[in-house]
Amino acid sequence: MILSKEQKDSISELINISFSKSAASLSELTGHRVLLSVPEVEIHPISDLQKVLEKYVGGEISTVHQIFNGAIAGDALLILNKKSAISLAELLTGNSFSESEAFNTTVREVIVEVGNILLNACLGMFGNLLKVQFSFSVPSLHLESLDGMLQTIVFDKQELQYALIVFMEFRLRDSSVKGYLVIVLGVTSLDRFLKEVEVLG
Amino acid sequence: MLYVPVPEKIRNVLGEWVLEQSYFGIIVTDEELNVILLNNWFKENLPHIFTRYKDKNLLDLFPNIKERKLDQYYLSALTGKPNFLSQAFHHYLIEIPLLSPYENIKFHQQNCEISPLFDKGKIIGTITRIENITDRIIRESVLRKKIDELKDAEQKLVKYSEELLEANIARDKMLSILAHDLKGPFYPLKGMLDIIIEDYNSFSDKELEDNLKEFQNRLIGYYALVENLLNWATMQRKGFKFNPTTFLLNELIENVRTIFHLNATKKNISINVSVAEDIFLTGDKDMIFTLLRNLLGNAIKFTSKGGSVKISAQVQNENIILSVEDTGIGIPKEKIDKLFKLSEISSVNGTDGEKGTGLGLLICKEIVDLHKGKINVISESGKGTNIICQFPKDIL
Numbered sequence: 001m002i003l004s005k006e007q008k009d010s011i012s013e014l015i016n017i018s019f020s021k022s023a024a025s026l027s028e029l030t031g032h033r034v035l036l037s038v039p040e041v042e043i044h045p046i047s048d049l050q051k052v053l054e055k056y057v058g059g060e061i062s063t064v065h066q067i068f069n070g071a072i073a074g075d076a077l078l079i080l081n082k083k084s085a086i087s088l089a090e091l092l093t094g095n096s097f098s099e100s101e102a103f104n105t106t107v108r109e110v111i112v113e114v115g116n117i118l119l120n121a122c123l124g125m126f127g128n129l130l131k132v133q134f135s136f137s138v139p140s141l142h143l144e145s146l147d148g149m150l151q152t153i154v155f156d157k158q159e160l161q162y163a164l165i166v167f168m169e170f171r172l173r174d175s176s177v178k179g180y181l182v183i184v185l186g187v188t189s190l191d192r193f194l195k196e197v198e199v200l201g
Numbered sequence: 202m203l204y205v206p207v208p209e210k211i212r213n214v215l216g217e218w219v220l221e222q223s224y225f226g227i228i229v230t231d232e233e234l235n236v237i238l239l240n241n242w243f244k245e246n247l248p249h250i251f252t253r254y255k256d257k258n259l260l261d262l263f264p265n266i267k268e269r270k271l272d273q274y275y276l277s278a279l280t281g282k283p284n285f286l287s288q289a290f291h292h293y294l295i296e297i298p299l300l301s302p303y304e305n306i307k308f309h310q311q312n313c314e315i316s317p318l319f320d321k322g323k324i325i326g327t328i329t330r331i332e333n334i335t336d337r338i339i340r341e342s343v344l345r346k347k348i349d350e351l352k353d354a355e356q357k358l359v360k361y362s363e364e365l366l367e368a369n370i371a372r373d374k375m376l377s378i379l380a381h382d383l384k385g386p387f388y389p390l391k392g393m394l395d396i397i398i399e400d401y402n403s404f405s406d407k408e409l410e411d412n413l414k415e416f417q418n419r420l421i422g423y424y425a426l427v428e429n430l431l432n433w434a435t436m437q438r439k440g441f442k443f444n445p446t447t448f449l450l451n452e453l454i455e456n457v458r459t460i461f462h463l464n465a466t467k468k469n470i471s472i473n474v475s476v477a478e479d480i481f482l483t484g485d486k487d488m489i490f491t492l493l494r495n496l497l498g499n500a501i502k503f504t505s506k507g508g509s510v511k512i513s514a515q516v517q518n519e520n521i522i523l524s525v526e527d528t529g530i531g532i533p534k535e536k537i538d539k540l541f542k543l544s545e546i547s548s549v550n551g552t553d554g555e556k557g558t559g560l561g562l563l564i565c566k567e568i569v570d571l572h573k574g575k576i577n578v579i580s581e582s583g584k585g586t587n588i589i590c591q592f593p594k595d596i597l
């Protein structure tokens with residue numbers, strides 16, 4: 001499934017609106033101006049997800065994972081590579097975390113809260129647009145390889161699954177950190193979402 | 202999400218465990234945030250709240266939640282979103298003073314989750330799970346402090362090692378100067394004195410006077426050389442005192458000119474002073490005297506017979522600019538950068554064979570640095586040298 005330019009623009013715009021609220025929340029939390037870049041979106045079949053993400057993240061990655069259930073169901077993930085996760089935690093808290101204390105508990109907790117804010121914003125936007133209510137799981141953090149992380153995604157094998165990938169960049173204190181949001185949806189939910197997006201467009 | 206059916210009995214046991222256990226704080230509210238349940242964690246940590254929470258609104262029971270704008274997470278939970286609040290950003294949800302505060306940690310440090318409470322797909326309230334992580338945060342804080350102390354100690358060690366290295370270079374240089382430059386002129390002086398004593402009766406009065414004057418001249422040069430070495434050695438010592446006062450620069454320039462009058466006359470070099478007004482400089486007077494003595498001494502030393510030296514001083518904005526310019530032999534371009542490096546300096550004889558240690562300009566640089574100023578060398582081989590020193594008017 002390839003997104004048309006109009007679909008891409010509309011989804012980017014919708015996510016951008018959610019992100020501007022998230023950026024404001026992060027700025028309020030940290031006391032520093034946090035900007036989130038205008039996101040770029042792509043859609044790939046779940047089977048291609050590893051191949052696509054491998055280009056951007058490798059080695060040990062940190063993933064904030066939230067499962068959503070209800071009228072539509074799926075997985076929402078914020079993926080950061082190890083270095084980006086530490087940099088982001090450093091930029092947001094003002095502390096420095098050496099390589100030896102990489103992924104200490106504080107770093108993990110900071111990343112979970114940031115992931116929670118972004119995923120809530122994104123999933124909230126989905127729910128509003130599709131006029132459905134669904135429940136989300138409490139966010140959890142996983143540290144593992146990309147392959148290992150993809151194994152944790154629980155999806156309905158009866159239906160073709162797609163991954164909406166959002167390429168994003170946090171900018172604060174003259175630095176930037178890249179991250180990736182992945183929302184895994186069944187083809188029916190995705191189709192419904194794209195139709196709603198087209199109506200908006 | 203995969204659901205596993207839980208038997209009624211297990212549900213009850215789990216419910217009891219959540220209520221009784223005190224590892225986590227649990228708050229359950231209805232959709233209007235009226236508190237339905239606090240578990241035993243509150244009995245232990247906030248007994249006065251535990252006994253009177255029934256039928257109270259969460260935001261009335263813990264007004265601090267709203268004051269710190271944390272109520273937004275409850276409103277978010279009531280729209281179906283779970284919220285994780287990290288200690289790193291919020292420190293705590295429920296304000297519980299510590300019995301023994303540690304530095305700026307005065308309250309229990311907590312992580313918490315504020316989630317919607319669903320019943321058959323409908324949101325019926327909120328559930329909050331609070332984890333007390335104070336011990337961990339204090340341990341981290343102690344560790345971080347120790348790491349910072351170790352980093353400081355490491356930086357100090359690196360600094361000391363650099364200072365030691367520099368001191369070693371300085372000591373080697375001083376030994377080399379003592380071995381060569383100080384010993385060097387001593388023998389010609391002794392030889393000259395031997396000749397004067399041995400041939401005393403064969404000299405005419407005029408020859409004797411000329412020889413003694415030459416002896417005196419060399420002795421003065423030798424004395425200046427020793428003085429420079431001592432000045433530099435003093436500046437290298439720890440605890441060396443910088444003693445600033447405000448003085449008239451014009452007078453100091455005149456004093457230095459008088460000292461070099463004889464040397465300049467001997468080489469037929471004219472010394473011109475160009476100071477348009479009275480200039481008051483704030484600095485260490487003895488050091489500025491040493492600076493001027495070195496700059497003028499070098500200018501005369503490296504200027505051939507019949508040349509000229511110009512000393513000028515002026516005030517420019519917030520700075521005082523002092524320059525000594527000569528029409529001497531100049532400094533090759535590749536040597537200019539090495540003038541201020543102890544490991545690179547070397548002595549060069551003057552146009553009339555005058556001796557030196559090569560320390561003169563290094564001392565000048567150190568003096569200017571101590572006065573928070575700048576020194577600049579403009580020179581061209583065969584055409585002359587201009588050394589410009591810039592001092593801030595007010596260094597205090």
